[in-house]
Amino acid sequence: MSVRSAAERTRAALRNGVRFEVPPDLRGRSRGDLAIRAAQAVVGRYVDLVGGWDYDDAFAVHDPNADLHLVVTGRTVVAHDENVVQLRFAAPAGGVLPSWNPGAHLDIHLPSGRRRQYSLCGDPADRSGYSIAVRRIPDGGGGSIEMHGLAEGTQVVVRGPRNGFPFVPGGKALFVAGGIGITPIIAMTRAARRLGMDWQLVYTGRSRDSLPFLDEIETWERDRVVIHTDDVDGLPTAEDLLGRAPRDGAVYCCGPVPMLDTIRAHFDACGARALHFERFGPPPVVGGVPFEIELASTGTVVQVPADESALAAIRREVPEVAYSCQQGFCGTCRVRVLAGEPEHRERRLTPDEQRTEMLPCVSRCDGGRLVLDL
């Protein structure tokens, strides 16, 4: 690779909206990850030197906790089974939205009061709108059904963008996506292609019909893309998922829990240096014991088994209870604890808040009973 060609590629990436910044963490704070910050410094200096980067600070102060009032401006079916829809949101009067980086997500506040998080899957250079894609899950919590029912013109409140799955724009990368987990991965892979990175993509799912964006992905470099479907190839093995991992490169992975567990269990042997992943759905409960939750409003006592989250148990009695990430970082499920000692398994609440509140999606109790303000 010559310096000249690298510079040209970098300028092209900048023109196309690839941003070389480390996003804030899930609470909107600067990241403390030294490796990422070091990479940012090196890449940022390089870009300053060869890319002529003119930093637009118009949105540097955007608070990801502030409400953005947007409307649905587009709706496109993006999987052949017709169960995945891409929705586009824009400001009612048009205009430019805060910037985002591949891997970022939005918190969507739905008209019903539900909140859900979806990865941005559009083009970061297109600042006139945000695109997400949603798979319909008939037996889920109702959020995906409501998202699929949003008509053009519907107003929603959006917070973010936030990034808990940052992409480092350089080096070698293997991207691994399972089903709807392609949404953050497709934004990263498009950026890697624009940057001229050495990349590979393994895309898995139940069947070709179920895979969003397959038509676009199959136009990409054939020697860099593997499509692996359960109905033809069987469940993917560790070799299927990690066989193309680059030595000393990075692996980015988003998909269902079993896929992530396989990758995490075999990552050390694959030769890559860094693993970045985002899961959807709750993490498995590890080391839990059974306990009880009393719902203060009704006196109902809910049994929480050792391998189930408190939120899942509560939802059996109160299906409309608020939640979103189910992983202890968004804060949507926070609830006041009226009696009992929670075992906090998150870092979202401050020690002061933990004295009176808990996040039942991940936190629980070491036996006994909690009385919650529900």
Ligand code: FES
């Ligand atoms: S649902 Fe996000 S913190 Fe509990």
